[in-house]
Amino acid sequence: MADIKGKNVLITGGAGFIGSHLADTLLMKGAGKVIIVDNFFLGKEENLAEARATFDNIFVYRDDARDLGTMKTILRKEQIDIVFNLATIALNYSFFNPYGAYRVNVDIAETLLHLLQDGAYQTLIHSSSSEAYGTAQYSPMDENHPMNPTTPYAAGKAAADMLIQSFYNILQLDIAIIRPFNNYGPRQNDQALAAIIPLTARRILNGEKPVLEGTGLQTRDFIYVEDTARAFLMAYENETSRGKIINLGSGKEISMKAVIEAISEYYGYKGEIETRPGRPADVQRLCASANLAKGILGFEPQVDFKTGLRRTLDWYQAKYHSR
Numbered sequence: 128m129a130d131i132k133g134k135n136v137l138i139t140g141g142a143g144f145i146g147s148h149l150a151d152t153l154l155m156k157g158a159g160k161v162i163i164v165d166n167f168f169l170g171k172e173e174n175l176a177e178a179r180a181t182f183d184n185i186f187v188y189r190d191d192a193r194d195l196g197t198m199k200t201i202l203r204k205e206q207i208d209i210v211f212n213l214a215t216i217a218l219n220y221s222f223f224n225p226y227g228a229y230r231v232n233v234d235i236a237e238t239l240l241h242l243l244q245d246g247a248y249q250t251l252i253h254s255s256s257s258e259a260y261g262t263a264q265y266s267p268m269d270e271n272h273p274m275n276p277t278t279p280y281a282a283g284k285a286a287a288d289m290l291i292q293s294f295y296n297i298l299q300l301d302i303a304i305i306r307p308f309n310n311y312g313p314r315q316n317d318q319a320l321a322a323i324i325p326l327t328a329r330r331i332l333n334g335e336k337p338v339l340e341g342t343g344l345q346t347r348d349f350i351y352v353e354d355t356a357r358a359f360l361m362a363y364e365n366e367t368s369r370g371k372i373i374n375l376g377s378g379k380e381i382s383m384k385a386v387i388e389a390i391s392e393y394y395g396y397k398g399e400i401e402t403r404p405g406r407p408a409d410v411q412r413l414c415a416s417a418n419l420a421k422g423i424l425g426f427e428p429q430v431d432f433k434t435g436l437r438r439t440l441d442w443y444q445a446k447y448h449s450r
């Protein structure tokens with residue numbers, strides 16, 4: 128088992144949703160230094176406010192993780208042992224700038240592999256996405272499910288995974304790939320490019336109708352963000368993860384219609400739900416097989432959807448009502 132205690136860690140995208148929760152987890156578990164590299168495309172200082180108020184060993188670089196020279200300098204200066212790669216630009220960016228949505232995923236992976244090969248740090252824990260699979264051809268989806276990305280974002284995630292795996296295959300570098308399904312929880316972006324839970328919460332709290340795209344029968348497998356952060360740490364600690372791709376999901380699927388109804392019910396919203404045409408290339412079904420994560424990492428989600436949704440919706444309500 129590898130021990131995080133005293134290790135210097137860099138999180139790309141650490142001012143974002145999952146990255147900031149990962150920072151909290153690593154700090155609480157005794158990491159030496161936690162270094163955040165984020166260009167603040169969607170990252171927010173407020174996501175790190177609590178961690179920065181509690182710990183004096185977290186530092187933020189407002190930089191682009193694609194840049195080889197910048198990353199080399201930071202890795203050397205901060206004597207980094209482990210990089211958790213979580214930087215990306217949200218899936219919905221694919222509809223505005225398809226090339227950019229694809230490219231950022233590949234560019235950062237290339238930079239990090241180059242620096243890993245050069246010995247600038249020792250271990251890469253990389254975040255993939257269930258979007259790399261595309262719509263389920265069978266369910267639950269294990270890690271052997273074919274990759275059929277339907278958006279440029281997903282193509283970039285799939286390409287980065289293949290690149291990283293190929294480096295592992297030829298060089299046996301210290302690498303693990305975690306493939307989360309849909310995450311939700313406090314701090315998820317609720318503005319432009321938002322995902323369904325924060326978007327629906329924001330609209331209802333602002334007195335707007337929730338929006339359902341397409342039939343509403345599309346399904347996703349939701350995992351609470353603190354479970355995901357814990358799993359990233361477990362992927363570092365359990366070295367049997369090296370060279371593998373490991374799904375992170377609950378093994379349960381829920382439709383978009385049911386998600387909107389659950390949020391409406393929790394907030395006591397009884398108005399209409401606005402329907403819009405389905406997004407092009409929307410994945411229709413996602414449901415994880417969580418067996419490998421359990422077998423290799425001993426990981427099982429601790430927060431069920433009902434509990435996680437309640438915590439999340441309370442958080443957005445407090446955020447909007449404190450304004």
Ligand SMILES: NC(=O)c1ccc[n+]([C@@H]2O[C@H](COP(=O)([O-])OP(=O)(O)OC[C@H]3O[C@@H](n4cnc5c(N)ncnc54)[C@H](O)[C@@H]3O)[C@@H](O)[C@H]2O)c1
Pocket residue numbers: 139140141142143144145146164165166167168169170171190191192193212213214215216217231254255256257258284306307308309310311315316
């Ligand atoms: N949220 C989900 O449901 C979900 C599901 C599966 C996988 N993932 C993966 O988890 C990781 C984190 O996602 P998230 O939901 O926290 O997204 P997020 O948008 O909240 O966080 C990503 C962070 O990356 C930063 N960033 C973007 N480009 C950058 C660059 N060039 N250099 C440095 N920082 C940059 C953004 O500013 C942002 O803070 C991503 O790899 C994503 O693909 C997320």
